[in-house]
Amino acid sequence: xxxxxxxxxxxxxxxxxxxxxxxxxxxxxxxxxxxxxxxxxxxxxxxxxxxxxxxxxxxxxxxxxxxxxxxxxxxxxxxxxxxxxxxxxxxxxxxxxxxxxxxxxxxxxxxxxxxxxxxxxxxxxxxxxxxxxxxxxxxxxxxxxxxxxxxxxxxxxxxxxxxxxxxxxxxxxxxxxxxxxxxxxxxxxxxxxxxxxxxxxxxxxxxxxxxxxxxxxxxxxxxxxxxxxxxxxxxxxxxxxxxxxxxxxxxxxxxxxxxxxxxxxxxxxxxxxxxxxxxxxxxxxxxxxxxxxxxxxxxxxxxxxxxxxxxxxxxxxxxxxxxxxxxxxxxxxxxxxxxxxxxxxxxxxxxxxxxxxxxxxxxxxxxxxxxxxxxxxxxxxxxxxxxxxxxxxxxxxxxxxxxxxxxxxxxxxxxxxxxxxxxxxxxxxxxxxxxxxxxxxxxxxxxxxxxxxxxxxxxxxxxxxxxxxxxxxxxxxxxxxxxxxxxxxxx
Amino acid sequence: xxxxxxxxxxxxxxxxxxxxxxxxxxxxxxxxxxxxxxxxxxxxxxxxxxxxxxxxxxxxxxxxxxxxxxxxxxxxxxxxxxxxxxxxxxxxxxxxxxxxxxxxxxxxxxxxxxxxxxxxxxxxxxxxxxxxxxxxxxxxxxx
Numbered sequence: 001x002x003x004x005x006x007x008x009x010x011x012x013x014x015x016x017x018x019x020x021x022x023x024x025x026x027x028x029x030x031x032x033x034x035x036x037x038x039x040x041x042x043x044x045x046x047x048x049x050x051x052x053x054x055x056x057x058x059x060x061x062x063x064x065x066x067x068x069x070x071x072x073x074x075x076x077x078x079x080x081x082x083x084x085x086x087x088x089x090x091x092x093x094x095x096x097x098x099x100x101x102x103x104x105x106x107x108x109x110x111x112x113x114x115x116x117x118x119x120x121x122x123x124x125x126x127x128x129x130x131x132x133x134x135x136x137x138x139x140x141x142x143x144x145x146x147x148x149x150x151x152x153x154x155x156x157x158x159x160x161x162x163x164x165x166x167x168x169x170x171x172x173x174x175x176x177x178x179x180x181x182x183x184x185x186x187x188x189x190x191x192x193x194x195x196x197x198x199x200x201x202x203x204x205x206x207x208x209x210x211x212x213x214x215x216x217x218x219x220x221x222x223x224x225x226x227x228x229x230x231x232x233x234x235x236x237x238x239x240x241x242x243x244x245x246x247x248x249x250x251x252x253x254x255x256x257x258x259x260x261x262x263x264x265x266x267x268x269x270x271x272x273x274x275x276x277x278x279x280x281x282x283x284x285x286x287x288x289x290x291x292x293x294x295x296x297x298x299x300x301x302x303x304x305x306x307x308x309x310x311x312x313x314x315x316x317x318x319x320x321x322x323x324x325x326x327x328x329x330x331x332x333x334x335x336x337x338x339x340x341x342x343x344x345x346x347x348x349x350x351x352x353x354x355x356x357x358x359x360x361x362x363x364x365x366x367x368x369x370x371x372x373x374x375x376x377x378x379x380x381x382x383x384x385x386x387x388x389x390x391x392x393x394x395x396x397x398x399x400x401x402x403x404x405x406x407x408x409x410x411x412x413x414x415x416x417x418x419x420x421x422x423x424x425x426x427x428x429x430x431x432x433x434x435x436x437x438x439x440x441x442x443x444x445x446x447x448x449x450x451x452x453x454x455x456x457x458x459x460x461x462x463x464x465x466x467x468x469x470x471x472x473x474x475x476x477x478x479x480x481x482x483x484x485x486x487x488x489x490x491x
Numbered sequence: 492x493x494x495x496x497x498x499x500x501x502x503x504x505x506x507x508x509x510x511x512x513x514x515x516x517x518x519x520x521x522x523x524x525x526x527x528x529x530x531x532x533x534x535x536x537x538x539x540x541x542x543x544x545x546x547x548x549x550x551x552x553x554x555x556x557x558x559x560x561x562x563x564x565x566x567x568x569x570x571x572x573x574x575x576x577x578x579x580x581x582x583x584x585x586x587x588x589x590x591x592x593x594x595x596x597x598x599x600x601x602x603x604x605x606x607x608x609x610x611x612x613x614x615x616x617x618x619x620x621x622x623x624x625x626x627x628x629x630x631x632x633x634x
Contacts (some may be wrong), residue, residue, distance in 0.1 A: 275602035
């Protein structure tokens with residue numbers, strides 16, 4: 001009962017804080033990016049809140065419990081991805097003035113074709129990321145109420161759509177920042193109680209000869225899969241649509257870097273915890289599932305305190321569903337509204353409904369995989385498409401329109417194909433299964449190679465304004481230089 | 492629009508620093524006409540960059556290269572640590588079972604120590620990247 005109360009409370013808080021933002025968002029530009037009036041700590045908290053999805057809150061602990069030490073790389077990669085993003089992308093991306101990935105593609109390559117292809121990829125990645133959020137909302141809702149899974153998915157979908165429709169980005173920023181601290185508390189407080197309980201049980205450890213805790217163990221091709229996972233997570237972070245849109249709310253490139261540093265710290269603090277949940281789950285013999293985080297506090301700490309702690313983690317889980325889904329919905333809806341519909345606030349509203357409805361439908365029909373596995377696939381697609389586009393676009397003058405198109409099509413296309421085969425037809429076994437389940441190790445090199453080779457073969461198609469764009473991307477804002485007149489279209 | 496006042500602000504800060512070292516409130520211009528001519532070239536470097544002259548391109552190229560080398564250095568370091576750990580566990584299986592503080596070594600590293608290392612690396616990078624940009628701004632504006 002207390003769990004249901006906790007869920008209702010989180011939903012109400014989300015809607016109320018969101019409604020508070022309505023007063024501020026008046027024009028289209030406000031609606032999208034909060035007029036860039038967000039301070040660095042708020043911004044970093046919001047990025048953290050938006051980023052820590054059900055995959056981080058529930059999924060990592062579940063996978064660690066199931067597969068053991070190799071899954072420790074998942075949170076490491078999801079944090080370390082921000083270091084790669086920081087050094088290669090953050091400041092130049094902010095200086096480009098783009099607020100979505102398609103904007104960046106257009107600004108850098110001066111091509112509407114590349115822009116449209118990027119839009120399609122943003123929508124695909126967004127939907128692939130949203131689908132497991134809705135699925136695990138259904139799973140958790142079933143665990144606490146016994147209701148069929150679609151009811152939980154529907155509940156989250158409706159709250160997200162309402163929230164995005166009513167407040168836009170401004171309200172999302174407030175909601176997200178609140179969600180980060182809620183999620184941190186919801187995982188940390190029960191953990192403290194559980195560690196005390198574990199201590200008073202005489203600190204039970206692993207049974208002698210237990211191979212679960214050993215790295216490179218438990219899966220079919222552990223070395224390949226570990227490296228592929230590392231590549232996907234470290235390089236995929238920069239290509240996530242809902243992360244990049246946040247960089248626009250920094251006042252300048254320098255602030256974008258500092259915000260990223262704060263994000264890295266906040267995420268590092270959070271990701272210390274799921275591994276402990278997985279470890280305790282194994283020591284206490286919990287069943288291997290995504291719901292271990294929800295079940296563990298009640299198992300270790302009994303009585304009314306245990307019930308309160310269970311309610312708290314449930315609240316955190318719903319915060320995770322709502323925050324990530326809201327952020328993704330804003331990004332996907334923005335791209336659909338601007339590049340597929342004709343633009344304007346009305347198109348944004350139609351697009352929001354579309355952005356939520358499709359993954360909600362997919363969540364009902366698709367095979368149910370662990371949430372962190374599917375989110376990992378979204379990272380692989382991002383790493384094989386947007387990572388090369390951003391890295392080469394920012395640092396390599398000779399990137400051409402044709403090269404970018406070919407690389408996006410090859411890398412993004414192959415990764416998407418692997419994802420579809422894994423989700424619809426899987427689980428496959430043997431080498432084919434491993435290559436399809438963790439595609440990044442081959443799709444990322446393919447994408448980079450195709451982009452570079454095709455660019456070198458088509459030197460006449462280097463964008464004309466590349467010199468000016470480089471000035472814009474790399475010179476500090478304090479210098480008074482001509483940065484060109486490209487501006488993102490606020491519809 | 493935003494460039495000009497900031498540039499003016501940067502100039503004021505420069506004067507403030509000068510005042511701190513010499514103990515005088517204001518910078519005094521030396522009155523030789525030749526020196527004045529040398530201090531104010533007809534083409535400031537920002538204009539070389541704006542007009543995309545060869546000199547401007549050389550300066551821009553140097554900024555991009557400096558920042559890229561720094562980024563590449565951090566990425567290489569990261570790749571060695573992150574790529575090296577699974578390799579280490581593969582080649583030295585006894586490390587998989589080693590213990591530190593009573594916990595399995597791989598867990599202590601991957602679920603604990605690696606996070607502060609990432610934050611530390613990021614902090615050092617931000618410091619150096621900002622220093623590079625300051626150096627570039629000084630180079631371009633102090634002519």
